[in-house]
Amino acid sequence: MIQFEHVSFGYPEHGGAVEDVSFTLKKGGVTAIIGSNGAGKSTVSRLMRGLLKPVSGRVLLDGQDIAGMKISTLAARIGFLFQNPDRQICRNTIEEELRFTLRLTVPDPQRREACLKETLEALQLDPQDDPMLLSRGEKQRVALATAMVHQPELLILDEPTTGLDYRECTRIMEYIETFHRKGATVVIVCHDMEVVLDYTDEVIVMSGGHLIRKGETAEIFRDAETLRAASLLPPQMIDLAGRLGGEYSGIARVEEMRDAIVRSRKAVRA
C-alpha cells in the first residue's frame, strides 16, 4: 500500500533528518515506528502523508508517487493525527469539527451522515460539546475523530497516547484497533513499548535517521541488539521471558507467563 524508495529528507536547521529509507507496508497491517527523539520517526510519518517532500527518492501510495498529488486531495485517503490536539481543533462544537473534515473528503451526503453518526457513537462523543472545554484525553478523542471520521484507507498517528492517562490511552487504542479491523491500514509513531506490543503486528526501528530494522513486533522486541542500537527498552514480559530463557522465550503477555509458570510447577511435581 505504502512504499518508500530510498527516501532522504533533511531539515535545513533542525534534527530529524532521514537518509535512504526504504520499506513497504502491506494493506491492512498495523505498523509502529519506534526510536528515540530525533531518530526521524515523525519525519517518516510526515513524508508518508505528503506533508514533507523527499529531497531524493519516492513515496508511493498504491504504486503512485504522492509527490504528484495535492496534499488536500490525499486527505480523503489518508487520515493523520498530530501529537497535540490543541493544534488541530478549531470549531465550536464537535459536530462542526467533524462535518468540516467530511465536507472536504466525502462527496456523498448520505455517507457523510452515516460516517458522522458512527464515529460519534464509537468514540462516545456528544456532538454539541465545545471541544475547547474538554480535558486533554477527551480532546485527543475529538482529534482522532476528525482524523478518521471519513474512514480513510490509511490512518497515520503521531504519538496518539502521549500525555494521556492509562484509561484514555486504552480507550483510544481500542478504538483504533476496531477501526483497523474494518480493513484500514494503520501506522503509529509511539514511545510506549507496551502499547506497541499490545496493538501492532509490525515495527520499523529508526535510529539516527536510518531505518535499522523492520519486522514482526514481538520478534524485534526479542532482539536485544537492535533495541540497544535504538536506545529502547523491551516490554517487561518479553524482557523477563528472555532472562528466563528456554520454554519461556516465546512469551509476551502476563497471562501467558502466569500459565507457563503454573505448567512448569506441575511438570516438576509430576
Add this chain to the structure above:
Amino acid sequence: MIEMKDFSFRYASGKRNALNNLNLTIEDGDFVGIIGNSGAGKTTLTYAINGIVPHHYKGDFYGAVTVNGLDTVDSSPEQIAAHVGSVFQDVDAQMVASMVEDELLFGLENFSVPREEIEGRVAEALEQTGISALRHRDLDTLSGGQKQKVAIAAILALRPRIILLDEPTGELDPQSSEQIYSLLARLNREHGTTIIAVEQKIGLLCRYVKKLLVLEKGEVMLHGPVREVLESSGRMEESGIHVPRIVSLHKELSGLGLVHSSAPVSMDEAETMVREALQ
C-alpha cells in the same frame, strides 16, 4: 517537610473540589511519585505546595498547607519558592533566556544571591546535572532532554530543600526520561533533597522513587513506600490506573499462592520473583 491538614480546594470556576480533604505529610528527604488519572488533582496538588494555589489561581481554600513551617496562604509564592523549586512540563514555556548560563542566572539574580556566591552556584548546579559542557550553548540548539536538565539546573542553583516536578518527562523519549530520574534519585540520595514528581510513566517511577502517592478524584487513594502501595495494585487497576506488568504478574502469582515476597520494582526483582514461584 510538607503537611496538609483537612485540605480542600475548589477552583473559582470549578464545580467540585479539585482536592478533597487531604491529610498527608511528606518528610524531609522523601522521594515521592504522584500518580493518578487525569482530573485526579495531581497538578493542583503541586500548585498547593508551591503556593500557586491560592495565590495565582483563586478559589475556595479550606484547611492548611505548610511547607517547612510556612503557611502557604500567609506566605507569598516567592517566600515559598525559597524552599520549593518547581519544574514544569512545558520546557519551552519556562525558559526565559537564550543561553544556558543566563537561564541559571535569572533566579539567582532575582533572589539577590550575593555576587561572589553566584559563580560557584552556577558551576555546581551545572556539574550536578552533568551539563557543564553546555554552559555557553544556545537553548535552541539543545534536545528536549538537555533542556529539561537546564530547567532542573536553574532550580538547583537556588538550592531549594524541596524540588517539585510536574511530568518532567512528558515530552521525552525513554532514554532521556531514564536520565532525568536517575539524576533526581542521585540528588535525593547524595544531597538529601526532597523530591516530588508527578508522572504518567509508572514503571519508570517505581524504579526510582521511595514512596508513591496515588490520587483518585481529588482524594488520596494510597500513600506509602512503593512496595506497600503496589501490594494494592488490584485497587489501582480497578480504577483504571496503570500498573507495571511485572506488578500485575506479581498479583496473579500471589493470588495463586505461588509467591509471598513483595511486588517487584525492577526486572532483576521480577526475575527473582519468578524463580521463587518455580521453587
Add this chain to the structure above:
Amino acid sequence: MKGVLNYIPGQTVLHRLDPRTKLILSLMICVASFLSGRVSFLIGLLALNLLLGAAGHVLPQVLRILKGMAKACAVMFILQVLFIQQGNPYFEVIGIRITDFGVRTAYMVVLRLLDATIPLSLMLMVTRLTDLSNALVVHWHLPYQYAFTITTALHFIPVFFSDMQVISEAQLARGVDFDTRNPFRRFALMAPLSVPLLVSSVKKTEQAAIAVELRGFNLRTRTSAYKVTRMAGADWAALALGAALIALSVLMNTL
C-alpha cells in the same frame, strides 16, 4: 523565519561591544541615511553595512535579508517612478511621465530603506537579548518589567511560528486546500486557525508567568543583573564612527 532576526553566537568585535553601543550605532547609521541626500553616501553606507555584517560573521544572514527585501524594494521603486511627475521627463506613456527626478527619488528611497533596516537587524544578530535588556535596565533605568516583556515576546516568536506551521499542517492533512496558489483564498483559509494558535499561546504564556513568578521575578530590582557591561575603548571608537557618519552625511549635503 529562523536565523534572520535571531542571535547568532560568536566572539567577533561586534559581539563583544557593549549592547548600548550597538543600539546607538545602529540608530546613528539610520539617522545618517535619512539625513543624507547623496547617492554616493547612501551606497557607501550600504557597503559599510555589508562590511559590518562580514565583521560580525553574519554576512550570509544579512544577504538573506537583502534578498528578502528585494521584492518590496522593486514595488517601492516602481510606485515612486510612476507617481512622481515633477522634473524633466525621459518619456511619456499613456499620460504618465517618467522623469529624472522621479527615478532619482525612487532609488534614494530604496537605498535609504535598505540602509536603515540592516543596522537594526544586524544588531539583533550580534547581541543577546538578555544582555541588551540587562544593559538597558541597569544603565538606562528602563523598568525591568518592560524589558522582560519585550525580550520574552521576541523569544516566543520562533515558538509561535513553529506552532503556526503545525496548525496549518494539521488543517492541510484534513483536506483544507492550503496548497492553492491563490493568495486570497489561502488567507481566507488561514483565518480560522488563529483560534488554536491563540489557545496554545495563552496556555504557554500562563505557564511562563507562573514559572517566572516562582523564580522570583517580582523580587527583581534594577541592580539584580549579574553580568554588567562596561564601555571600553572599542565602544567609544564605534560611537565616534557613528558621529562621524552623521557629520559626513550633513557635510556632503552642503557641498
